[in-house]
Amino acid sequence: MSRRAFGILIPEALGPVRMLILAFVATLVLAVVSLFVGVSDVTLATLVSGGLDGRAMEVLLISRIPRTLAVVLAGSALAISGLVMQIIVRNRFVEPSTAGTMESAALGFLVVTIFAPGWPLMAKMVVSALFALAGTALFLRILRYVPLRDILLVPLVGIMLGGVIGAVTTFFGYRFELLASLLAWEVGDFSGVLRGRFELLWFGLAGTILAYISADRLTVAGMGEDFTTNLGVNYKAVMTLGLVIVSLVSAVVLVTVGSIPFLGLIVPNVVSLLIGDNMRRTVPWVAIGGAGFVLACDILGRVIRYPYEIPISVVVGTIGSFIFLYMLLRSKRGAANG
Amino acid sequence: MIIASEVTKAYGETCVVDGVTLSLPKGGVTSIVGPNGAGKSTLLSMISRLMAMDKGSVTVDGLDVSKTPGDVLARRLSILRQDNHMTARLTVRDLVSFGRYPYSKGRLTADDKAHIERSLRYLDLEALSERFLDELSGGQRQRAFVAMVLCQDTDYVLLDEPLNNLDMKHAMGMMKLLRQAANDLGKTVVLVLHDINFASWYSDNIVAMKHGKVAAQGPVAEMIRPEVLSDIYEMDISVHTIGGQLISVYYG
Numbered sequence: 001m002s003r004r005a006f007g008i009l010i011p012e013a014l015g016p017v018r019m020l021i022l023a024f025v026a027t028l029v030l031a032v033v034s035l036f037v038g039v040s041d042v043t044l045a046t047l048v049s050g051g052l053d054g055r056a057m058e059v060l061l062i063s064r065i066p067r068t069l070a071v072v073l074a075g076s077a078l079a080i081s082g083l084v085m086q087i088i089v090r091n092r093f094v095e096p097s098t099a100g101t102m103e104s105a106a107l108g109f110l111v112v113t114i115f116a117p118g119w120p121l122m123a124k125m126v127v128s129a130l131f132a133l134a135g136t137a138l139f140l141r142i143l144r145y146v147p148l149r150d151i152l153l154v155p156l157v158g159i160m161l162g163g164v165i166g167a168v169t170t171f172f173g174y175r176f177e178l179l180a181s182l183l184a185w186e187v188g189d190f191s192g193v194l195r196g197r198f199e200l201l202w203f204g205l206a207g208t209i210l211a212y213i214s215a216d217r218l219t220v221a222g223m224g225e226d227f228t229t230n231l232g233v234n235y236k237a238v239m240t241l242g243l244v245i246v247s248l249v250s251a252v253v254l255v256t257v258g259s260i261p262f263l264g265l266i267v268p269n270v271v272s273l274l275i276g277d278n279m280r281r282t283v284p285w286v287a288i289g290g291a292g293f294v295l296a297c298d299i300l301g302r303v304i305r306y307p308y309e310i311p312i313s314v315v316v317g318t319i320g321s322f323i324f325l326y327m328l329l330r331s332k333r334g335a336a337n338g
Numbered sequence: 339m340i341i342a343s344e345v346t347k348a349y350g351e352t353c354v355v356d357g358v359t360l361s362l363p364k365g366g367v368t369s370i371v372g373p374n375g376a377g378k379s380t381l382l383s384m385i386s387r388l389m390a391m392d393k394g395s396v397t398v399d400g401l402d403v404s405k406t407p408g409d410v411l412a413r414r415l416s417i418l419r420q421d422n423h424m425t426a427r428l429t430v431r432d433l434v435s436f437g438r439y440p441y442s443k444g445r446l447t448a449d450d451k452a453h454i455e456r457s458l459r460y461l462d463l464e465a466l467s468e469r470f471l472d473e474l475s476g477g478q479r480q481r482a483f484v485a486m487v488l489c490q491d492t493d494y495v496l497l498d499e500p501l502n503n504l505d506m507k508h509a510m511g512m513m514k515l516l517r518q519a520a521n522d523l524g525k526t527v528v529l530v531l532h533d534i535n536f537a538s539w540y541s542d543n544i545v546a547m548k549h550g551k552v553a554a555q556g557p558v559a560e561m562i563r564p565e566v567l568s569d570i571y572e573m574d575i576s577v578h579t580i581g582g583q584l585i586s587v588y589y590g
Contacts, residue, residue: 216444220436222426226388226419231490232412232440276470277426280444 016275020284027072027292030299034068035060037299039307062195070198071190071298071312072291074253075263077204079290080211081249082264083271083282087222088242089143091154092272095264096132096250099158103165104135105247105254106185110169114176121255125200129251135165136243188258188313190298201256207249208287214241215279222277260294260313262320267293269327339364340385340494340528345394347380354380356550357394364399364493366542367520367527371534373571376547378530379419379498385528386417386496398494412440415494416487420502430474430482431467434458437489457489461515477508484512488519494526495519501536509533513540538562538584546570562586 036042042064046056082095089099096102108131112124119127139161146157173182184192211218220228221238228235253259267289271282294312297319301310340362347355355377362368370378383389385396387403396403398415416437428436434457438450446454458464461481471479480500487495500516501509517540519525531537537544537558544561546554553570554561561567562584567575575588 216436216439219426219428220439223428223436226383226417229388229408230386230412230417230487231436232407232409234408272427276428276432278428278432 016281020288023285023288023292027288027295030292030295031068031072034071034295034299035064037302038064063193066195066198067190067193068295070193070201070257071294073198073201073204074188074190074257074260075290075292075294076287077201077207077249077290078253078260078263079267079286079293080208080283081246083268083279083286084211084218084242084245085264086268087218087277087279088239088246089140089154090222090224091151092269093151093155093265094158095262095268096136096246097162097259097261097264098155100135100139100161100165101132101246101250102186102254102259103162103169104138105129105132105251106182106259107131107135107165107169108251109185109255110173110176110178110182113178113181114172121200125203125251125255128255129247132247132250133243135161136247140239140243185254185258187311188253188260188316189311190257191309191311193257198256200252203252204249207245207252208283210241210245211279212283214238215283218242219277219279222279258313261317262324263290263294263316266320266323266327270323340396340398340526342381342385342396343394345381345384345396346392347377347384347389348392353550355384355391358547358550358552359394360545360552360555362526362528362545363543364526365520365524367517367529367540368543368545369529369531369537369541370545370547371531371537371570372547372553377550378547381547382417382496382498382528382530383419386415387411388417388419409440412490412492414492415496416490416492417496417498418483418487418500419498427470427472429468429470430463430485431458433471433482434463434467434485434489437486437491440490453489453491457485460488461485476503477505480504480508480512484515488523488525492525494528496528498530499532500529501531501533509536516540534562534567534586538586558584 040056040059042056042059046054047060050056078096085094085096085099085101086092105128108128109124111131112119112127139158142157142161143154146153169182170179173179217233217238220231220233221235221242225235228238268282268286271285271289275281275285294316297315298312301312301315304310342358342360345355345358346353358381370382372378380389384391385403390404398411401411401414403411431454434454435446437457438446438453442450458467461484463481463485466474466478471482474482480503484500487497497516500512504512513536516527516529520527541558543557544555545552546561546566548570554566562577564575564577567577567586571588573588575586578585578587
């Protein structure tokens with residue numbers, strides 16, 4: 001038996017657990033490759049000859065390992081937040097950057113940078129997360145007045161809301177001469193990641209774990225309010241939990257590496273096509289897929305114009321928009337065929 | 339027994355359900371019929387705590403539905419509504435397994451697994467159990483949702499227009515199955531139906547609603563009568579006995 005999905009034939013004989021292990025190993029290999037890509041000469045040979053105090057070891061510990069960890073943590077967390085967003089909005093085409101969440105997080109970060117520039121990054125992240133929460137709640141509120149049956153209208157509303165919030169942010173960014181910082185938050189980039197500047201991303205892992213623990217309840221909520229209530233699950237509580245995960249992850253990623261568009265859209269959608277929407281099964285896949293995809297894009301961005309670097313948001317955005325387009329056309333065709 | 343007293347729901351000036359007092363006996367199949375906008379679905383939603391009522395109260399075997407914890411009620415009463423505009427890509431087996439959530443909270447026991455297998459078999463879904471819901475026909479999907487509700491193994495099973503989108507053959511199959519569930523498994527089945535002939539053929543009791551109120555209630559033989567039906571639907575309806583069953587004719 002085999003199942004064809006997304007144009008790929010998946011041999012079922014491999015078994016779901018073995019497939020997952022295979023994906024994990026592939027991602028691990030990418031992570032190792034990522035450690036050895038860059039301008040500084042870091043190879044096994046230089047590491048061994050330089051010893052523990054050598055330059056290669058220093059670059060590895062201060063720059064390469066933090067960068068690779070940041071890519072893995074941000075990639076998996078953003079993919080998970082996209083998945084959770086799609087569940088709570090019940091729409092396949094939403095993610096934090098098409099729902100006003102990222103823009104709200106940026107506004108929050110700007111506000112706290114203006115009024116409390118001396119606060120530690122952790123506190124700024126919390127403020128940013130609260131703004132993200134409020135912005136996403138506003139999005140959900142607006143959606144009550146939109147016919148949800150129209151699957152493409154929902155992300156359009158989100159993008160428009162994000163546009164409005166983004167305009168406000170840009171205005172104040174301009175007034176307070178923070179446009180350059182603003183750009184840094186909005187265009188995701190891993191080149192600035194050093195030891196001491198990515199550790200907040202571990203909160204992203206917390207978001208992933210939270211999503212896994214509550215996977216059943218989130219899956220149930222994805223079937224709708226009536227369905228959820230029938231099974232004795234508190235719908236509002238699950239929605240709130242989902243909102244908290246999405247906002248926390250968005251804020252964390254925004255303040256550490258910046259926004260990465262499309263990621264939260266592509267990875268969960270591909271996983272959904274391959275193995276469905278039962279979150280108990282999809283969360284590990286989405287987390288590994290997100291990490292692997294961003295690792296691959298990050299390595300690509302570093303080698304394509306070597307020794308220069310293309311920001312991750314550009315690479316993911318370019319590849320992502322093509323995959324997104326493919327998925328859109330595919331879903332149209334599927335609908336036409338009934 | 340389900341007891342509703344003075345249940346009311348209004349949207350602005352319009353009273354959709356207007357002080358309904360009703361008791362539904364335990365066991366058997368009860369159909370709620372009536373013209374469009376009579377408040378049938380709204381009443382069913384309030385009985386099953388999907389919708390808050392403005393006034394009144396509902397008890398199920400003595401449990402007040404608006405005060406009883408959700409998971410306690412979920413082991414006593416299940417409700418299936420037609421709200422599947424986005425069907426998540428769950429397999430049939432996954433969906434049916436969620437029927438056990440009120441009991442196991444996601445950690446399936448051997449007992450839960452036996453229930454799941456039985457429900458799949460009961461609705462003849464074994465061959466489809468690993469298929470995704472969005473790969474099924476409307477009728478198959480409907481069967482999968484009913485299997486989930488049966489897997490929930492509640493004394494009361496409430497269904498809002500379960501025959502929607504089903505062709506004659508599947509509609510008949512569905513009603514037969516619900517009849518069986520009442521007979522073999524001792525379930526109390528309450529349905530909202532549009533087709534009074536389906537209601538007549540397969541139910542024990544019929545509740546007729548009109549303008550947000552209960553217009554009449556009783557056993558099939560008392561309810562499927564020209565004078566009762568004509569009054570409720572405001573049209574000429576004649577009733578004939580065919581094959582020992584009361585069949586309404588309202589064409590022409």
